[in-house]
Amino acid sequence: xxxxxxxxxxxxxxxSIVAIxxxxxxxxxxxxxxxxxxxxxxxxxxxxxxxxxxxPLSRAEQQTALERMNRLSPRRYTRLSPEQMQELSPSEHRExxxxxxxxxxxxxxxxxxxxxxxxxxxxxxxxxxxxxxxEAIAYVVIFTVMLAAMLIWLTPHWRDLEKLRxxxxxxxxxxxxxxxxxxxxxxxxxxxxxxxxxxxxIASLIKAQREMVNAASHELRTPLARLEFGLVNLMxxxxxxxxxxxxxxxxxxxxxxxxLVGELLTLSMLEQSSLPEPSATIPLEDFxxxxxxxxxxxxxxxxxxxxxxxxxxxxxxxxxxxxLARAFSNLMRNALRYSRSTIRVRTEIDRAGGSWNxxxxxxxxxxxxxxxxxxxxxxYRLDRSRDRATGGYGLGLAIVKxxxxxxxxxxxxxxxxxxxxxxxxxFPLPDR
Numbered sequence: 138x139x140x141x142x143x144x145x146x147x148x149x150x151x152x153s154i155v156a157i158x159x160x161x162x163x164x165x166x167x168x169x170x171x172x173x174x175x176x177x178x179x180x181x182x183x184x185x186x187x188x189x190x191x192x193p194l195s196r197a198e199q200q201t202a203l204e205r206m207n208r209l210s211p212r213r214y215t216r217l218s219p220e221q222m223q224e225l226s227p228s229e230h231r232e233x234x235x236x237x238x239x240x241x242x243x244x245x246x247x248x249x250x251x252x253x254x255x256x257x258x259x260x261x262x263x264x265x266x267x268x269x270x271x272e273a274i275a276y277v278v279i280f281t282v283m284l285a286a287m288l289i290w291l292t293p294h295w296r297d298l299e300k301l302r303x304x305x306x307x308x309x310x311x312x313x314x315x316x317x318x319x320x321x322x323x324x325x326x327x328x329x330x331x332x333x334x335x336x337x338x339i340a341s342l343i344k345a346q347r348e349m350v351n352a353a354s355h356e357l358r359t360p361l362a363r364l365e366f367g368l369v370n371l372m373x374x375x376x377x378x379x380x381x382x383x384x385x386x387x388x389x390x391x392x393x394x395x396x397l398v399g400e401l402l403t404l405s406m407l408e409q410s411s412l413p414e415p416s417a418t419i420p421l422e423d424f425x426x427x428x429x430x431x432x433x434x435x436x437x438x439x440x441x442x443x444x445x446x447x448x449x450x451x452x453x454x455x456x457x458x459x460x461l462a463r464a465f466s467n468l469m470r471n472a473l474r475y476s477r478s479t480i481r482v483r484t485e486i487d488r489a490g491g492s493w494n495x496x497x498x499x500x501x502x503x504x505x506x507x508x509x510x511x512x513x514x515x516x517y518r519l520d521r522s523r524d525r526a527t528g529g530y531g532l533g534l535a536i537v538k539x540x541x542x543x544x545x546x547x548x549x550x551x552x553x554x555x556x557x558x559x560x561x562x563x564f565p566l567p568d569r
């Protein structure tokens with residue numbers, strides 16, 4: 138609000154000052170005839186009294202009288218020298234002869250000068266200062282009141298806009314029930330209504346999509362189970378090796394579909410569930426070793442080695458065990474899929490940031506920098522993973538990110554000094 142208020146105030150104040158200066162400096166030239174008439178009307182009596190009082194005096198006595206009058210009003214009266222009188226234009230001389238006074242338009246920005254002709258041929262300059270301390274204080278008061286008026290006018294608008302901003306931020310963070318509630322007298326109630334209608338529409342579409350995916354995934358479980366059961370029975374009824382191979386390939390496809398359905402259900406559950414699982418204190422190293430989701434036979438078959446480096450400061454952590462196990466096993470299976478020979482699991486604590494990190498690295502080909510953010514998107518797979526050798530449906534890392542956010546942390550990917558990818562899960566440390 139402060140930035141908006143300052144900008145608006147500076148614009149209004151600057152334009153007001155420009156307008157004041159223009160009126161003071163420009164109007165006498167734009168409306169010269171009207172201004173001269175006003176000057177004649179305002180100063181005619183003073184000029185007449187000045188001429189009458191100085192007429193019987195000598196030059197020296199006139200100077201003494203002017204000095205005495207200047208004590209009461211400093212620098213108001215000055216007798217022009219012959220050189221200064223020559224600077225007056227012929228038209229000004231004619232006006233002096235006709236009206237005994239003339240306004241020349243000369244002077245600085247805060248004064249007006251009137252010239253009065255004396256009977257002895259001399260000319261007196263009468264200075265009238267426009268901007269004194271009182272007027273300056275008046276302008277300060279005016280601009281202060283202007284600022285207060287803007288503040289009063291902006292405060293309810295800003296309060297309503299802040300409510301709308303908070304609702305939009307919560308909605309963007311996944312709180313689909315976030316709505317802005319403003320009073321009926323709000324000046325942005327129509328904008329608020331548009332936002333709420335948009336949020337209702339988006340929330341209903343997302344809810345319908347989730348329900349459809351959830352329902353379809355549940356419904357797929359039954360026919361997949363029947364297919365698996367039928368393929369097992371079919372294999373028992375034939376002894377042909379070629380037929381066995383084809384049936385086995387079909388069973389593998391059914392198994393992959395079952396895994397996909399399971400991941401879809403898990404992702405749907407993470408997106409819809411807002412209630413956290415019960416937290417527990419776990420021995421971190423033992424827990425991670427048992428939750429890899431990778432068997433010793435798989436490691437030996439792929440000739441891979443897992444290097445463990447668990448920080449002594451993280452012997453125990455408080456977390457949701459089932460969620461952490463699922464996220465860690467997904468990272469381990471992803472590392473096993475792309476590594477050449479080595480997987481490294483390590484943990485570190487960041488007390489300054491109030492968090493601890495779970496890091497899984499591999500010595501594979503890594504992930505290009507421009508694709509590192511997208512690997513956490515559902516169904517996104519790198520080009521090299523779109524084959525049966527590596528498998529995957531692009532849901533494992535999406536589940537990892539959802540779990541990390543559910544546990545109050547975050548997930549990111551970078552480069553490992555092993556040569557491959559490095560996945561980092563950051564989790565907050567519990568308050569002591």
